[in-house]
Amino acid sequence: MAEHRYDPQEIEPRWQQVWADEHTWEVSNDEPVDADDTSYVLEMLPYPSGEPHIGHLKVYSVGDAVAHFHRRTGRRVLHPMGYDAFGLPAENHAIRTGQHPRESTEEAIRSFQRQFREWGISIDWSRELSTHTPEYYRWTQWIFLQLFQHGLAYRKDAAVKWCPNDATVLANEQVIDGRCERCGHIVEVRQLEQWFFRITDYADQLVEELDTIAWPEHVKTMQRNWIGRSEGAEVTFRCEELGIDYPVFTTRPDTLFGATFFVMAPEHPDIERLIEGTGREQEVRDYVNHAASESLEERGDADKPKTGVFLGRHVINPVNGEALPMYVADYVLMEYGTGAIMAVPAHDPRDYAFAQAYGLPIKRVIADPDGSDELPYTGDGPLVNSNPDFDGMYNREALDKIVDWLDREGKGHRSVNYRLRDWLVSRQRYWGTPIPIIHCPVDGMVPVPEDQLPVVLPDVTDYKPKGKSPLAAAEEWVNVTCPVCGGPARRETDTMDTFVDSSWYFLRYTDPHNDQRAFDPEVANRWMPVDQYIGGVEHAILHLLYARFFTKALADLGQLDVREPFERLFTQGMITKDGAKMSKSKGNVVSPASIVDRFGVDTARAYTLFIGPPDQDADWSDTGVEGMHRFLARLWRLSAIAADELPDVPVPDDLSEDGLRVVRKAHWAIDKVTNDMDQRFAFNTAIAAVMELINEVRPERRGDADAGSVRFALATAASLLFPFAPHVATDAYHLLTGRRVWEEPWPAAEQQFLEADTFELVVQVNGKLRDRVEAPADASKDRLLELARSLPNVQAHVDGQQVVKEIVVPGKLVNIVVRS
RNA sequence: GCGGAUGUGGCGGAAUUGGUAGACGCGCGGCGUUCAGGUCGCCGUGGGAGCAAUCCCGUGGAGGUUCGAGUCCUCUCAUCCGCACCA
Known part of the structure; x- marks a missing residue:
């Protein structure tokens, strides 16, 4: 008989060809579906750049294992693939080389496609999409217009984050520690007119509906922190000298009696008006100008000494009529609350530091139950020095009473504030979805009529950003006639943040070839929500928050029934090398292609799942991969030998002692793997269970086990391993049984074999x-x-x-x- | 500062409901196969004492609950991640 040598380079392409020829993984929308029998398994779509790396191999190995398991447990599985193709790296490459971003991007897409096929991922290729194609971004533009027409997209002049290196504005979410998320350059603040999505309208829902989805707790926490919901009160302080009311937001109305001064943000629009005629104009202006010149990083440093300037005016504390001096100080932010605060130095560390620096009075109004006199005191306790009605009352109780009283007096009311800001979506860059708006001197901002979509991205020769979009140079494209009045008008030249493209792609997959609409709601509702979403934690805030916002907004616009896009979320850990993140500069990159060349893709896939719990970071080990290869080779070899040499008989009724042990082990493995797949994402222990089963049927261990039970155990091992190493499992199963494992139902453990005597x-x-x-x-x-x-x-x-x-x-x- | 997570052999990790700590894999040691070799197979492998049966110690640290604790409770240390002048 032929030698029994495991040859992945022969096995893998052979079965991939069968799957491609037979369109095995495609699911049609024409077949009637019962929601209980369908499953939508989705990995975050890749940004195509260069070659796929080991992280891609891991996500798609995880996703494919889930997809296969769902299929074999009787569900119709939607498992599509696409590319998040717009974005800065391709554009920066174009600036350096002159190569059109479309060319370099499509080159990368071809490389991704080729490798995903070589990896044998069970993708429904008939639904493939890429966000940079007019067929796709036409509907991104359509959704933009829907949001615009319903007041959820708007343009306004605002202080925004600007990256001088990338020469574009950024969303708050894209600024990390005062630096650009992409290039790490220090971000500046500029006053510019920009496009925003009104995500803050959904702040409440975005917090509350986290309770309805099965996501990892840490991701939910990160979203909650980012949205930053605070309950408190808005309280009005009046400047009698000018007759102007200044509302402030506070989470601690119980400390109102301890307010001893009042602070405004340097950007507050009333500063000029307030200082006029006080003789303090120059000093204040110098301070405001200095604050404006500071970078976000400098300004945001909480350890920086507190500075500020007296404005020469006073406001009245509504609870006791005291006049409080007004200051301007850069520790107050214009973007949060009302841009002005009441300062309670006794009970707020920042106000305390400011009062110390400027010799301002400090008035304690909450006692420390432990009797300590230390200030600032931020804990709870009974009120003191406040007012006979409240003194002695526990502060949490007093808080409610004080707000009720302010409300009755018309001086304040309960209020909720969010840290979340509206999503700034316009970018002054070329390689993105054009914003489908026309600026007309007569009619203002006019949406491009639906029948004129898509607004196709024109070709340009110079990609270099110059403070405005490179599209502005495409004069022929920019100059249009106004759809309303027919007069001369100009197109919007900004493009959209690429996170807009990826905020709805999961809906397009459900109906990817529809050229009448973005997606048919009836079809989308059939598949949505995504049953299992898989991706990296780095998207815990940005992408996952935006996608949730889009889903809710589209639901409110009547396009969709579901309010949450991703029912379950799994965040996979990073694969590191020698404890460090892989990077070209460190020279510690393990390329999937090199592993696939040496060992075959089954080894590479199974190893990324076996290396540790898939949600945790894990360090790549070259010898560990070899161990996985040994195991797969052993499984295949034992199967091939058994297929050749053992009679093809069923498991006998009267099992020998050794036969019974082997059959029991097989059923134990079925039970273990099924549990590990179904209840949790414990692929590492699932694979370990199959290893144990194989160890049990090694010739030197299996003793006198019957041929039927050995064949059964090997076929079971192959069947259980299929979600992780589909090619070798398919081949071994086929050798042993003549059947196709992917067409077989998932094995069921029989109780009688799980229990021993x-x-x-x-x-x-x-x-x-x-x-x-x-x-x-x-x-x-x-x-x-x-x-x-x-x-x-x-x-x-x-x-x-x-x-x-x-x-x-x-x-x-x-x-x-x-x-x- | 606030919030979240994680600490188990030489290494990655397992132990699902409080019930045999260390499954599985790597590494290492020994034996065998091979002319030789990265190969392949078998056996062994937490630490200590003992010829052995066996005994003692052992899940970051200190206490506690329990017949029994990696698992539950209190305190504590370390590491990682997110947010952070958010009123």
């Missing part, structure tokens, strides 16, 4: 393991005790002692408690 009884004395003994599974408690006491080593520890207590856990152990 005997078990190993563990015997403890005083909780310490002293011996073990084989015991009948149906033995009574008394019988187990009797068995336990008969053991010599147990007797040695019990003799001469007084037995205090005897614990019997049937099927497990006996514990004899003694006292000397």
Whole structure:
């Protein structure tokens, strides 16, 4: 007989060809579906750049395992693929080389396509999409217009984050520690007119509806923190000198009586008006100008000493009529609350630092129940120095009473504030979806009529950003006639943030070739929500928040029934090398292609799943990969030999002792793998269980096991391994049974083989393991005790002692408690 | 500062409901196969004592609850991640 050598380079393309020829993984929208029988498994779409890296291999290995498991447990699975193709790296490459971003991007897409096919991922290729194609971005533009027409997209002049290196504005979410998320350059603040999506309208829902989805707790927490919901009150302070009311937001109205000054943000629009005629104009202007010149990083440093300038005006504290001096200080932010605060130095560390620096009064109004006099005190306690009505009252109770009282007096009311800001979506860059708006001197901002979509991205020769979009140079494209009045008008030249493209792609997959609309709501509702979404934690805020916002907005616009896009989320950990993130500059990159060349893709895929719990970071080990290859080779070789040399007979009814052991192990493995797949994402232990099964049928271990039971155990191992290493599993299963494993239902463990007639009884004395003994599974408690006491080593520890207590856990152990 | 997570052999990790700590894999040691070799197969492998049976110690640290704790409770240390002048 031919030598039995595992040859992945032959096996893998052979089965990939079958799947491609037969369109095995495609699902049609024409077949009627029952929601219970369908499953939508989705990995975050890749940004195509260069070659796929090991992280891609891991996500798609995880996703494919889930997709295969869902299919074989009787569901129709939607498992599509696409590309997040717009974005800065391709554009920066174009600036350096002059190569059109479309060319370099499509080159990368071809490379991704080729590798995903070589990886044997079970993708429905008939639904493939890319966000940079007019067929796709036409509908991105359409959604933009829907949002615009419903007031959810708007343009306004605002202080925005600007990256001088990338020469574009950024969303708040794209600024990390005062630096550009993409290039790491220090971000500036500029006053510019920009496009925003009104995501803050959904702040409340975005927090509350987190409770309805099965996401990892840390991701939910990150979203909650980002949205930053605070409950408190808005309280009005009046500047009598000018007759102007200044509302402030505070989470601590219980400390109102302790307010001793009032602070405004340097950007507050009323500063000029307030200082006029006070003689303090120059000093204040110098301070405001200095604050404006600071970078976000400098300004945002909480450890920086507090600075500020007196404005020469006062406001009245509504609870006691005291006049409080007004200051301008850069620790107050214009973007949060009302851009002005009441300062309570006794109970706020920042106000305390400011009061110390400027010699302002500090008035304690909440006592420390522990009797400490230390300030600032931010804890709870009874009110003091406030007002006879409230003094002595516990502060949390007083808080409500004070707000009620302000409300009755018309001086304040309950209020909720969010840290979340509206999503700034316009970018002054070329390689993105054009914003479908026309600016007309007569009619203002006019949407491009739907029948004129898409607004196709024109070709330009110079991609270099010059503070405005490179599109502005495409004069022929920019100059249009106004759709309303027919007069001369100009197109919007900004493009959209690429996160807009990826905020709805999961809907397009459900109906990818529809040229009448973005998607048919009836079809989308059939598949949505995504049953299992898989991706990296780095998207915990940006993408996942935006996609949730889009889904809610589209639902409100009547396009969709679901309000949450991703029912379950799984965030996979990073694969590192020598403890560090892989990067070209560190030279520690493991390329999937090199692993696939050496060992085949099954080894590479199974290893990324076996390396550790898939949600945790794991370090790549070259010898670990070899171990996985050894295991797959052993599984295939044992199967091939068994197929050749053992008679093709079923599992006999009267199993030999060895045969029974092997069959039991197979059923144990079925039970274990099924549980690990279904209940949790424990692929590492699932694969370990298959390894145990294979170890049990190695020739030197299986003894006199019947041919039928050996074949059964091997076929079961192949069947269970299929979601992780589909090619070798398919081939081994086919050799043994002549059938296609992907068409077989997931195996079911039979109870009779899960339960043995005997078990190993563990015997403890005083909780310490002293011996073990084989015991009948149906033995009574008394019988187990009797068995336990008969053991010599147990007797040695019990003799001469007084037995205090005897614990019997049937099927497990006996514990004899003694006292000397 | 606030919030979240994680600490188990030489290494990655397992232990699903409080019940045999260390499954599975890597590495290492020994033996075998091979002319030789990265190969392949078998056996062994937490630490300590002992010829051995066996005993003692052992899940970051200190206490506690329990017949019994990696698992539950209190305190504590370390590491990682997110947010952070958000009133």
